[in-house]
Amino acid sequence: MKKTLFALFVAFWASVATIAALYALSNGSLVGAPDQESLPRFTLAEVAEHDSLESCWKVIEGKVYDFTDYIPKHPTPPRIMEVWCGRESTEAMRTKGIGRDHSPAAWAMMRPYLIGELVEE
Numbered sequence: 001m002k003k004t005l006f007a008l009f010v011a012f013w014a015s016v017a018t019i020a021a022l023y024a025l026s027n028g029s030l031v032g033a034p035d036q037e038s039l040p041r042f043t044l045a046e047v048a049e050h051d052s053l054e055s056c057w058k059v060i061e062g063k064v065y066d067f068t069d070y071i072p073k074h075p076t077p078p079r080i081m082e083v084w085c086g087r088e089s090t091e092a093m094r095t096k097g098i099g100r101d102h103s104p105a106a107w108a109m110m111r112p113y114l115i116g117e118l119v120e121e
């Protein structure tokens with residue numbers, strides 16, 4: 001009986017150690033989320049080329065987003081979003097131009113439009 005308990009004890013901690021090792025090897029993620037460091041890199045000059053409704057990229061908190069397909073869905077006339085195309089827009093996202101931050105739901109909606117991260121010129 002004692003032996004069985006001891007074997008179970010060892011098996012339990014071996015499992016814990018295996019899971020911990022796998023977790024460490026998977027870059028701190030259990031679900032294999034994409035490695036942030038493998039995102040394409042863009043300079044502000046490259047982002048600035050996408051400054052229209054035909055192609056609208058924005059930089060928000062160091063990440064580059066292509067919002068071209070989102071603009072028709074945004075709950076304002078397109079012009080409100082358009083002026084920020086091709087630009088660093090963190091402040092615009094934080095204030096909507098009216099001193100009020102977007103809702104957490106709005107921030108979460110940005111994820112599918114992420115295309116890269118900003119690098120120095």
Ligand code: HEM
Pocket residue numbers: 058067070074075076080081084089092093096097098100101102103105106107109110
């Ligand atoms: C960066 C430039 C942006 C500006 C200047 C801007 C501005 C605004 C304004 C004026 C409103 C309406 C006023 C209000 O609801 O309080 C609004 C609402 C909203 N915007 Fe934006 N927006 C921007 C970017 C975005 C982005 C990138 C998303 C999501 C992908 C987004 C999602 C929303 C949503 C869901 C609302 C409804 C209210 C809320 O959830 O906060 N906006 N935005």
